[in-house]
Amino acid sequence: MQQSLLVALAEIVGADRVLTDAESLAHYGKDWTRMIEPAPSAIVFPGSAEEVQALVKLANEHKFAVVPSGGRTGLSGGAVASQGEVVIAFDRMNQILDFSAVDRQVVCQPGVVTEQLQQFAEDKGLFYPVDFASSGSSQLGGNVATNAGGIKVIRYGLTRDWVMGMKVVTGTGEMLTLNQGLVKNATGYDLRHLFIGSEGTLGMIVELTMGLAAAPKDPTVLVLGLESMEASMSVLQTFQDNMPITAFEFFSEKALGHVMEEKGLPRPFETATDYYALIEFENTGEAAMDAAMAVFEKCMEEGWVLDGTMSQSTSQAENLWRLREDISETISKFTPYKNDISVQVSQVPAFLKEVDEVVSAQYPDFEIIWFGHIGDGNVHLNILKPDDLDKDTFFKQCNEVSKDVFAAVKRFKGSVSAEHGVGLLKKPYLAYSRSEAEIACMKQLKQVFDPANVLNPGKIFDQDQKM
Amino acid sequence: MQQSLLVALAEIVGADRVLTDAESLAHYGKDWTRMIEPAPSAIVFPGSAEEVQALVKLANEHKFAVVPSGGRTGLSGGAVASQGEVVIAFDRMNQILDFSAVDRQVVCQPGVVTEQLQQFAEDKGLFYPVDFASSGSSQLGGNVATNAGGIKVIRYGLTRDWVMGMKVVTGTGEMLTLNQGLVKNATGYDLRHLFIGSEGTLGMIVELTMGLAAAPKDPTVLVLGLESMEASMSVLQTFQDNMPITAFEFFSEKALGHVMEEKGLPRPFETATDYYALIEFENTGEAAMDAAMAVFEKCMEEGWVLDGTMSQSTSQAENLWRLREDISETISKFTPYKNDISVQVSQVPAFLKEVDEVVSAQYPDFEIIWFGHIGDGNVHLNILKPDDLDKDTFFKQCNEVSKDVFAAVKRFKGSVSAEHGVGLLKKPYLAYSRSEAEIACMKQLKQVFDPANVLNPGKIFDQDQKM
Structure with a gap:
């Protein structure tokens, strides 16, 4: 990366908040996905919404790409920087800014950790109900960017359902303040919902107003x-x-x-x-x-x-x-091949049966471990590596199987990514769940909010018009 | 309207399903808003999603505008056709197509009346929880297009929360099939939410998969x-x-x-x-x-x-x-000036006080009737016409007051339309609740989904690029 650009980054966030050492690049350049080699140019740690805005404007000016980085617990490579991008890490923006007991709303910076909000809610006699394995390190900004789900969706819905307001910096560096904690607001298109689940490709979330629920009883x-x-x-x-x-x-x-x-x-x-x-x-x-x-x-x-x-x-x-x-955790020692998919709830039994058959037909020795959230149709398929098979061959074979699994997903009108997002890993399979027309619409929407394609480019889909 | 165009419409929906008599034009050209004179060119009654698609394609070809028409119970003029538009009335598309007890989902045509779905749910031992005064005649397509709310939002959310899937025809005549009844689906932008609340300006909803809840107890x-x-x-x-x-x-x-x-x-x-x-x-x-x-x-x-x-x-x-x-109903005889607005729940008392003061300062004789959904911050302001004031003067004075009311809404970061949409009536006041940048985004989104501006043009905002 050009020295002048590093200086420009440092002018925005402060010199000690721009990291370029190998260890930091490796650490902040990847999420829990381990398949892709991280290769960012620099890691920056903004301290405010305005600094994020300045960074995105700089990216437009100098035509570099930025990747948002929260708790880096993603499993689809949505927060991996493998193409020389600048990583915007939200670790410093981790404050709870405001709370209203009557509204049951908390204003949070995007770097607030899920568990931190859960604990805050508990201290107030309330409950933040979106809960999943990585709550201890995942950050709210990432949760919203992937519309995180988890184990209580049947009762409490997804992250989407708890976002009462949002400040977001679009790809042009425009700051939008969306729906300021209102329950009812019928004034045109609800842009909030477009940014939720967009994996940082449409905007950088810089503030969130989250709703809380009553504490559950026993x-x-x-x-x-x-x-x-x-x-x-x-x-x-x-x-x-x-x-x-x-x-x-x-x-x-x-x-x-x-x-x-x-x-x-x-x-x-x-x-x-x-x-x-x-x-x-x-x-x-x-x-x-x-x-x-x-x-x-x-x-x-x-x-x-x-x-x-x-x-x-x-x-x-x-x-x-x-x-x-x-x-x-238990099966992690078997180097499992994981797949996070969903179908309509009523289709789960038939779908499991079909996938079992698809996998066993090709690889009768593979042990399949099923578990998941049957109440919302989200099943986690885990294939355990046989002891006598080397890792590379195993994953190659699993990738072959994947296509058949996704073909089954398509037949069942399901989703190739129930709650882990698309990122880089599921990008080749997006068309199994979304039509060509839908993908074309998504690309046009990306063009609206990020015309220079500076925000997390190459995630979810490849934009036809490159910067 | 040209005879050749009427023939083309008739070819799509059938000759007896194109109406141009004065009574029909007046009836189907307006909603419950009474302020704007209807003036559509024709009313058509499609019987299928494909017919709607053909109508939108014809509109593109011949550059005419279409206005969707459901139960016409809207209060903001969203379904008013006052500019020679062709009204697409969904009355014939009123069938419940499928039901799954395990999924608690019902596939409906857009012309299904709210009460019809409520009754259907009840017959199945379930509950469709979105309920409001016009349930007896409002249609689901319109409910979704305006993200209807009502009296149970504090417990069950808005219409948005019950849309599990949607088929929609965009302004180019493309049919999108969105999220086919899935609870979890993290495969890119959730386009569903963009169409919900878009008042027919981005797409014509031609099929809906709605979720149902457990029947409430006593x-x-x-x-x-x-x-x-x-x-x-x-x-x-x-x-x-x-x-x-x-x-x-x-x-x-x-x-x-x-x-x-x-x-x-x-x-x-x-x-x-x-x-x-x-x-x-x-x-x-x-x-x-x-x-x-x-x-x-x-x-x-x-x-x-x-x-x-x-x-x-x-x-x-x-x-x-x-x-x-x-x-x-009771106060309707006083020719009330109605306003449907919202603020954050905690702001309701201060907001009411401020609006009371604003109105009384200008017109101490006006009687203000407040009621509404305090649990979701949505208040209905009703000003009763004094007996000795003629209607025109009264509404003129109320319109003056409106600006001050909306200024208060803006100070409280509230919404100028809580649940009635923007349509034509609230269009001049959109900027009190949405920023210039947001409105610019909305216009660009409209451009993506309806480049020829044939779908309900002039509603919510005026598109800069005219067809």
């Missing part, structure tokens, strides 16, 4: 052994018809086996079944417990559920959650 | 006499912190007085206060009732509430709702 967990995956649909429907639930997750016996072995946890109940459902609800009182027991019994009577257990305390609930939440 | 209503408008904030917060509520409405003593007189209803309790809150919650069992009673008592002890009553039956709950819901 989360209680059921783990149920399902007669079959098909039966999960009847179980889900019966629960939803009879009581509010806050989570409806699932995992396979294979997943459970690995977690029990690795974590030394006991089997939750005697009967082993191919699939398990984990259901969480709020124990708001006797009526809620009675309803849960009645539905549980109904599911047993109908033969949908063969066995099950219900937590009697917070610690029991937490232990049951571990059976689901520890899967990802 | 809706129970409290009406509370507030010590002051400020106290409503403490009451709202205390309820929300302690129990889920489904509505938090308010109305003034003046509003109540008119309803009691007109409808022969008794005062809900002895004490008269300046403002009343109406709170609805689900009686899910003893715990819910205990919580409600405890909060009620707390509000009395704190002095926020001076008196109140709680419904003991469905019919009592319905009667209490009438005190709020009958206001609009």
Whole structure:
């Protein structure tokens, strides 16, 4: 990178906030995706919305690209800088600026860590309900840029549903202040929603007004052994018809086996079944417990559920959650090939069956671990590397399988990326979920907000008109 | 309109589905806005998405404008055709096409009436929760095009939150199929949200997949006499912190007085206060009732509430709702000047006070009736015409006051149209809620999806580049 440009960057953010050493470039140039070699030109740490605005204006002037960097926990390479970009790291912009108890709204800088907001909410007797494995390091700006989902979507929705206001710097360096904490605002196109999930390609989010929910009461967990995956649909429907639930997750016996072995946890109940459902609800009182027991019994009577257990305390609930939440960490030693996909909820059983068949037909030795958020149709496909196969061959074979998996996704009208975004990794497969016409529209929208293509270029899709 | 064009329209929809008689033009050329004279060229009734697509393509070819027409219950002139446009009326596209109990989703044509969907949901043991005064005639396509809100937003959100999928014909005649019923889909820009609330200026909605909720249990209503408008904030917060509520409405003593007189209803309790809150919650069992009673008592002890009553039956709950819901009809005989505005919830008391002062300072004789959805910051300002003032003078004076009201809205960072859209009526005031930069973005988006400006032109804003 030209020395003069580094000086210009330093003039905006301060000299000690421009890093170009190899270690920093490697660290800040990538996210949790490990497949792509980072190669940024510089890392800058702005301290204010205005500094971000100045950086984007400079990028336009000098025709360099910028990549936003939050907690770098992305799994699709959305925050990877592999083309000499300047990384804008939001770590310094990590303050909670304002709070209104009546509005249940918090004004945050984009670098606020998810857990920080969760803790802040808890301290106020409230609840920030978007929760997922990387809450301890992911940042709000990144959550919004990818419309993060997680484990409570069935009850609380996605990150999108909690963004009450936003300040964003577009690709031309224009600062937009969108919907300042209003619930109802029918004054034309809601631009907010365009920036949510746009992975930093349309604007840099520089301030967020987030909504909070009431604190949940005594989360209680059921783990149920399902007669079959098909039966999960009847179980889900019966629960939803009879009581509010806050989570409806699932995992396979294979997943459970690995977690029990690795974590030394006991089997939750005697009967082993191919699939398990984990259901969480709020124990708001006797009526809620009675309803849960009645539905549980109904599911047993109908033969949908063969066995099950219900937590009697917070610690029991937490232990049951571990059976689901520890899967990802447990199987990491098997170098899994991960895929985050979704279909309509009702399609999950048929879709799982089809993917199982597709994979086994080609590679009968591959062990498939299924788990995920059945209540919102989001399943995590994990293929474990056989011990005798080298890593490169394994991933090459998995990539072959991927195409067949995505073809199945397309047949089921599903999504090739349920909650991890497109970034670089899913870019070649975007057309499996979005039509040519839709992709053409997206490119035109990019052109509107970032005509010089300086914002995170090459993510989601390649812009036809290069800068 | 040229005869050849009428023939072309008839070729698409059938000869008997093109109307040009004066009565039809007057009827289908306007919505509930009565200020603008309708003057469409023709009314057409397509029967399918493909026919709508053909109509939009014809509009591009022959450079005529089209106006979508649903239930025509809009209050901002969004569906008024006053410039020789062709009105596309969706009345024939009124079928419910598909239903999935597990997904809780209904595929609807855009001409399905809100109440029709509500009834369908009820028949399935479910609930379509977006509800408002015009549910009996408003159509889903129009609801989505204006992102309709209503009385249950505090619990169930806006129409936006229930759109799980959409087919839409853009201004170029391209048919986009967006998000086919998926809950999680992180594959680039969510175009769905751009069409929601765009008032037919970006696309014609030709199919909708709507989500449904669980049926609510035993809706129970409290009406509370507030010590002051400020106290409503403490009451709202205390309820929300302690129990889920489904509505938090308010109305003034003046509003109540008119309803009691007109409808022969008794005062809900002895004490008269300046403002009343109406709170609805689900009686899910003893715990819910205990919580409600405890909060009620707390509000009395704190002095926020001076008196109140709680419904003991469905019919009592319905009667209490009438005190709020009958206001609009009751005051219609006073030729009210209506304004639908919103601010952040916490700003409502100060905002009301300021607007009261603004109006009274100029016109001390004007009677102001306040009511609305305090739980989401949406207040309906109604100014009643004094008997001795003629209609024209009254509306002229109100228009003068409007500017001051909108100036207050701007100071409070509120919205000049909370839930009625912009259409033609609020167009001159758009800049009070949206910045110049935002409006410029909107115009560019319009250019992307409707380059020839054939879709509902002149609504929300005037496109700089005319067709």
